[in-house]
Amino acid sequence: xxxxxxxxxxxxxxxxxxxxxxxxxxxxxxxxxxxxxxxxxxxxxxxxxxxxxxxxxxxxxxxxxxxxxxxxxxxxxxxxxxxxxxxxxxxxxx
Amino acid sequence: xxxxxxxxxxxxxxxxxxxxxxxxxxxxxxxxxxxxxxxxxxxxxxxxxxxxxxxxxxxxxxxxxxxxxxxxxxxxxxxxxxxxxxxxxxxxxxxxxxxxxxxxxxxxxxxxxxxxxxxxxxxxxxxxxxxxxxxxxxxxxxxxxxxxxxxxxxxxxxxxxxxxxxxxxxxxxxxxxxxxxxxxxxxxxxxxxxxxxxxxxxxxxxxxxxxxxxxxxxxxxxxxxxxxxxxxxxxxxxxxxxxxxxxxxxxxxxxxxxxxxxxxxxxxxxxxxxxxxxxxxxxxxxxxxxxxxxxxxxxxxxxxxxxxxxxxxxxxxxxxxxxxxxxxxxxxxxxxxxxxxxxxxxxxxxxxxxxxxxxxxxxxxxxxxxxxxxxxxxxxxxxxxxxxxxxxxxxxxxxxxxxxxxxxxxxxxxxxxxxxxxxxxxxxxxxxxxxxxxxxxxxxxxxxxxxxxxxxxxxxxxxxxxxxxxxxxxxxxxxxxxxxxxxxxxxxxxxxxxxxxxxxxxxxxxxxxxxxxxxxxxxxxxxxxxxxxxxxxxxxxxxxxxxxxxxxxxxxxxxxxxxxxxxxxxxxxxxxxxxxxxxxxxxxxxxxxxxxxxxxxxxxxxxxxxxxxxxxxxxxxxxxxxxxx
Numbered sequence: 002x003x004x005x006x007x008x009x010x011x012x013x014x015x016x017x018x019x020x021x022x023x024x025x026x027x028x029x030x031x032x033x034x035x036x037x038x039x040x041x042x043x044x045x046x047x048x049x050x051x052x053x054x055x056x057x058x059x060x061x062x063x064x065x066x067x068x069x070x071x072x073x074x075x076x077x078x079x080x081x082x083x084x085x086x087x088x089x090x091x092x093x094x095x
Numbered sequence: 096x097x098x099x100x101x102x103x104x105x106x107x108x109x110x111x112x113x114x115x116x117x118x119x120x121x122x123x124x125x126x127x128x129x130x131x132x133x134x135x136x137x138x139x140x141x142x143x144x145x146x147x148x149x150x151x152x153x154x155x156x157x158x159x160x161x162x163x164x165x166x167x168x169x170x171x172x173x174x175x176x177x178x179x180x181x182x183x184x185x186x187x188x189x190x191x192x193x194x195x196x197x198x199x200x201x202x203x204x205x206x207x208x209x210x211x212x213x214x215x216x217x218x219x220x221x222x223x224x225x226x227x228x229x230x231x232x233x234x235x236x237x238x239x240x241x242x243x244x245x246x247x248x249x250x251x252x253x254x255x256x257x258x259x260x261x262x263x264x265x266x267x268x269x270x271x272x273x274x275x276x277x278x279x280x281x282x283x284x285x286x287x288x289x290x291x292x293x294x295x296x297x298x299x300x301x302x303x304x305x306x307x308x309x310x311x312x313x314x315x316x317x318x319x320x321x322x323x324x325x326x327x328x329x330x331x332x333x334x335x336x337x338x339x340x341x342x343x344x345x346x347x348x349x350x351x352x353x354x355x356x357x358x359x360x361x362x363x364x365x366x367x368x369x370x371x372x373x374x375x376x377x378x379x380x381x382x383x384x385x386x387x388x389x390x391x392x393x394x395x396x397x398x399x400x401x402x403x404x405x406x407x408x409x410x411x412x413x414x415x416x417x418x419x420x421x422x423x424x425x426x427x428x429x430x431x432x433x434x435x436x437x438x439x440x441x442x443x444x445x446x447x448x449x450x451x452x453x454x455x456x457x458x459x460x461x462x463x464x465x466x467x468x469x470x471x472x473x474x475x476x477x478x479x480x481x482x483x484x485x486x487x488x489x490x491x492x493x494x495x496x497x498x499x500x501x502x503x504x505x506x507x508x509x510x511x512x513x514x515x516x517x518x519x520x521x522x523x524x525x526x527x528x529x530x531x532x533x534x535x536x537x538x539x540x541x542x543x544x545x546x547x548x549x550x551x552x553x554x555x556x557x558x559x560x561x562x563x564x565x566x567x568x569x570x571x572x573x574x575x576x577x578x579x580x581x582x583x584x585x586x587x588x589x590x591x592x593x594x595x596x597x598x599x600x601x602x603x604x605x606x607x608x609x610x611x612x613x614x615x616x617x618x619x620x621x622x623x624x625x626x627x628x629x630x631x632x633x634x635x636x637x638x639x640x641x642x643x644x645x646x647x648x649x650x651x652x653x654x655x656x657x658x659x660x661x662x663x664x665x666x667x668x669x670x671x672x673x674x675x676x677x678x679x680x681x682x683x684x685x686x687x688x689x690x691x692x693x694x695x696x697x698x699x700x701x702x703x704x705x706x707x708x709x710x711x712x713x714x715x716x717x718x719x720x721x722x723x724x
Contacts, residue, residue: 039533045534051204051207066422074325081539083418084535084537088536
């Protein structure tokens with residue numbers, strides 16, 4: 002598990018899952034704590050990385066769903082990925 | 096490369112790549128119509144292979160492996176990819192060459208995959224697909240540098256362009272002729288940890304920074320389209336309108352072709368009547384073979400139009416968007432957003448739909464989707480619906496431009512969808528109330544214009560499957576029905592129609608009491624039995640039963656026969672029955688195979704049967720109460 006998040010002060014750090022549409026930034030760290038999805042913490046982290054969510058990647062929230070502003074469509078560097086806000090909580094962005 | 100003349104063995108190349116890398120388009124471009132679809136032994140994953148003869152006359156066998164982001168294997172499909180690549184399949188050796196296909200406009204994930212594939216130690220070739228789109232968008236790729244940094248040979252291709260695979264073909268020719276296609280290094284692949292994945296991605300990003308220049312702006316067309324198509328309100332409206340147009344098209348566009356096919360079979364029946372002497376042979380050919388098979392074949396145009404829409408939407412890249420839009424809505428019913436694609440395919444046929452549930456990696460989500468997939472109105476119900484609607488529902492305009500018949504049809508589709516959502520919500524509540532909801536994560540690929548040849552090929556495969564079915568299952572069922580309806584022959588001097596003395600009549604009358612409460616007569620009872628083999632057979636069976644019953648001077652048109660013999664209430668009950676009826680032996684067999692359990696097959700069968708009976712019962716009695724009996 003990455004600990005990169007420790008370098009930044011907490012006030013600068015956002016969780017992607019809470020960010021509004023139009024948010025732009027880059028990934029500070031992937032920190033999976035919650036396993037509400039029923040996946041092992043490690044497994045969720047691997048899946049996020051496989052879809053390109055790695056430290057330093059550029060992020061922009063392009064679209065959000067009609068119900069509960071969920072799921073979100075996120076631009077990650079040069080690709081677009083859809084995911085739910087719940088899983089996006091594991092992605093710390095600045 | 097040394098021009099060594101190699102042994103005579105056929106080379107085996109495997110296509111591997113991330114989802115949306117255009118791997119299947121490339122496969123189609125390389126192998127054309129020389130494709131075979133089978134199953135891997137022991138699993139129900141489709142094994143797509145094709146043949147290719149290179150310019151110097153070498154035979155190459157190409158296998159199209161299921162798309163994956165890693166060899167880690169999270170689903171049965173991905174396990175197949177891993178096992179083939181690692182040579183773990185007993186039935187086949189590891190491929191001689193791995194063709195790793197990457198979308199040139201979106202290299203990040205593909206490059207990480209190829210770095211992982213290097214550890215497998217098999218000969219590798221990176222194919223930068225969609226290079227034409229990348230160039231048009233101003234993406235500059237230094238392929239030599241890319242190849243050097245990766246340590247893997249690189250070739251560019253544009254699968255959807257004519258001549259777009261020339262470089263690749265000549266490279267494949269050279270590789271196929273090469274004696275020394277040996278594993279380059281010792282295999283040291285192991286399932287990557289989060290650390291491995293991170294390191295791989297970091298290395299991939301480093302190489303991209305060196306070798307690839309992206310334009311400042313992303314694809315503007317996709318951005319502009321998504322502004323509308325993924326809009327929380329307009330996007331959903333568009334999706335609904337799209338579905339509505341799709342079903343209206345199935346009914347209006349297909350009509351001229353259907354009339355043509357119908358006329359053809361009528362003409363054939365007329366020829367038989369004119370040239371074959373009266374008697375058993377004439378009855379067999381005319382009532383059994385021609386009217387039976389003809390009444391099913393006539394629906395080929397509708398099925399093809401439906402598949403045309405599904406193939407186009409898939410190739411355009413819209414399907415993933417639909418999953419995004421539907422995720423929360425389906426989530427409310429306990430379904431995964433990804434279930435949208437299998438369920439939409441189930442409108443064509445539940446069998447590919449159920450097989451497509453493999454993209455859902457959570458076993459329970461997958462099971463729920465499998466359970467409700469047969470409720471989506473598959474194309475085999477179209478014959479039944481169309482026949483009854485045409486015979487009983489007047490085609491008067493509603494609100495000026497919708498036909499009443501089309502609206503009833505839309506209602507039947509809606510009934511299927513709503514019941515599927517309801518059943519899955521109940522299943523979720525009853526079976527796995529406390530389970531966590533698994534994640535929804537999906538790449539949204541850029542929109543791409545579909546390649547006509549690829550679409551035509553997909554349609555051709557579907558048509559072939561349908562015609563094979565019509566030629567085998569449906570045909571043999573028709574012969575059986577004709578036999579049951581014709582034997583034993585009526586005694587000499589009999590006054591009633593011949594069918595009243597037949598086995599069909601005996602069987603039908605035996606079951607009739609069970610079906611009488613839902614308004615079905617004995618002829619329907621007879622038709623429902625072979626209808627177990629496939630829904631559309633019921634139409635053909637009704638045709639045979641009524642045509643034998645009526646004798647040769649009776650109405651040629653089965654629709655007219657029904658309009659004369661059924662009440663409106665019976666017709667409506669029959670429609671309601673078919674929304675739910677589990678009448679498709681192949682679907683049940685696929686459910687058994689995919690869930691690897693008899694239990695879920697029987698659960699599906701009985702819950703659908705119960706729903707069908709209840710729905711038909713309620714419809715019949717309500718209709719009778721309104722005076723339609």
